[in-house]
Amino acid sequence: MRPCLKTALLAALVILTINNGLLTSAMAKGSGYIFVSSERDNAVVVLDPKSFKVIKTIATGDRPRHLRFNGERTLIYAACGEGESIDVIDVAKLEVTQRYEDIEDPEMFDLGPAGRYMYISLEDDGALGILDLSNGEFIGQIEVGDEPEGGLVTPDGKTAYVTSEVANMVHEVDIAARRIAANIVVGNRPRRLALTPDGTQLWVSNELNGTVSVIDPKTRKIVTTIGFSPKGFRPEQITPVGITFTENGETAFIALGRANHVAVVSIKTRKVKKYILVGNRVWNGTLSRDNKRLFMVNGLSDDISIIDVDKLKIIRSVPVGRVPHTVLIDD
Template identity: 25%
Template sequence: MITTLRPQRGLTQADPGPMTAEPLLTDNVITVPIGNGPFAVAITPDGRHVYVTNETDGTVSVIDAATLSVTATVSVGSGPAGAAITPDGSRAYVTNENSNTISVINTATNTVSATVSGLSAPIGVAITPDGRHAYVVNNGAGTVSVIDTATNTITATVSVGSGPTWLAITPDGRHAYVANFTSNDVSVIDTATNTVTATIGGFNGPLGVAVTPDGAHAYVTDFSSNAVRVVDTATNTITGTTAVGTNAFLVAFTPDGLTAYVTNHASSTVSVIDTTSNTVTATIGVGNAAAGVAVTPNGLAAYVANHDSNTVSVILTLNAVSPNHGSTAGGTVVTITGTNLSGATSVQFGTRQATIIGDTPSEITVISPPGTGTVPITVTTLGGTSNPKPFYYISPPTVTSLTPASGPLTGGNLLTITGTNLATAGKVTFGTAPVTPTVVSNNEITVTAPPGASAGPVLVTITTAGGTATLTYTYVAAPTISGLSPATGPTSGGTTVTVSGTGFSSTDQVTFAGILAPFAVVSDGEISVVTPAGAAGPADVTVVTAGGSVTATGAYTYTAPPGI
């Protein structure tokens, strides 16, 4: 028995509460409420219906793939585990692990038309490509039973390894690969003679197995080593290992064989493997205790049974779009990630077609066409059209003010830029010097001015997803003081003093011994100041401008009036 691999049947489960009538969409995964303890998934050849075994309920749920709603519930034996559908789509074979039987469901009426007994804790089941035989794993006996689907009788029994769990039949129907969990090996059955012709070792808890559509490789989930091992079916040797999530469970391929989906039972995730490189290209979160997985005939979705969540996750083709926004003028380079994307014939942004500049099974790069508003991105391959992902067209920015409009050559001062369509501002350049802005709102950003190369105006360019906008900022050199005239005066103040120097045009304040003095800018090299009252003795004179400040130490002397 493999009950140690998943929750024990009969355990009390939390009440899932009322089931929602609508599936829940989160990013690229749709969650569909289902029966209790969903375990295996099988999809009809036309892709219209999905059959899910509910281990705890003793039922099979039938999902309409178009509406993602459960349209029928079929009572079967106790502890239904595996499921397989005949090539003509007319029957579903469901293993009942506790009842030691198989229920044969008529898919036209969704009723049980036959029950096959004489099995021992059956789990995995697979149908030969010609539909004439069903091969069933007997976990309790260490055997595989061969059922004649015309008579629904057992015609042969093949001894395999210890604790067999799952099996897969090659596309030519000549061999069946059986994962033996307890003996840590895989048995290869010749279906013509129903004898084991090879035993492949080197596993650590092999649980699930699937054969690529071209028949060249078998992928085996190694539950205890958290990996998938790749078997060359020509030599029956392990040629590769790919690390996945915790407790790799079952595996399924897209029709083109370029992508494998692996459920990770303890991680509650699905690893997406690029079979050309045998690397994981994505890890997708699903429900608790991910178990069975099946891919639609068009390769545009994968269905995952979540045993402990009582749900089925539907993983859609497109996972992400980056960036998900761009200019209304078009021309944005956009990367679309997902699965089964190779051979894309078109990528649509709403009704407009994008230019494809790169295409792999897991990633497409395009140049966005012109557009406005929010539009759906879809990818079309020979298998059909993907799920949509939103793309947001951003209008070009406008700028109305830059405050302050000038600052010191050393930079470092905080500036505020106002305008419109600034929410996606990612860069601001002062001449050729780039800085990163802080977005306050769609109408305001702030930025710290970088150091300037020389005094004078520079072009400030604000770059957003919608385009660019410009205005001018002026770098101001720090002021200098060369002299005061007169340099002395009474402590009562009121003396008009001419301060000579450079960089006075943007003077903000003048102080004598720290006391503000009224002033007037005569020219860039001259300020006229009226001294405030002060204590007798030398006083520091400070001039503050947009370019900084300068202090002439003790440059002015206050003199006390004579005493009698």
């Protein structure tokens, strides 16, 4: 082969390799789209990550609330409470492609580590339901306290935690045995719960107490209770719900509901570092993959607040659908 031809072929190969690498990298980062469930619009709103304008409204079952990606982030599951379904949204197509029906008032849910089983808080039934996503069949139902809401599955898939708003308890469920292993009494009307990244603390928001209970999962004991006092709000207006942790395990962001603030809390000291004013009845939140931006959903002002995590300042408010509930970012 002539030297000039060989050089040209090698150069072309290098360019092709670089281009393929860039393409793979771009695909791995996701679309950047922001997905927000809208309870009153019976839809999931899709926002462009640069302009923050609505690029599509995906029709769903009635009253979509909790959203979650599958493990590959190719699908979004939406719990449609009044539609009595779990809708499946194809992230690439931006449309509902599947629907699991006859699920009575699904509230919150989590996935097992393999992604096959979905564990759903069934508010009307007072139970934790287990849905096999491979065939759409319910394979079990575990009775818990009345009006269960928050639910999570531990990374090893052995344990589920469920809050009961009426019983004022967190139920620890043995998944293999399909029974309650322990009942942990917390504050009034527990809503959401979250495990710290290292798995050593279980945080539970108590809406009517205006507090967060911090539980040691090993001892099943409350180790501390965190209170909140943003200026200008009466105790009954402080109604914490959503809990979001930074990936490094240093900071927690607590949505304070009708107090219209996000509390910034040190996970190590469990002390409030700052309050950030956002929209009306801030409900849930999520972090961008790089943990640089925090997106908070404001249920009564019909918008999301975008917060700079390093500066702990709100940088933008974006209108979305009516009564937004959950936000996800495909990044």
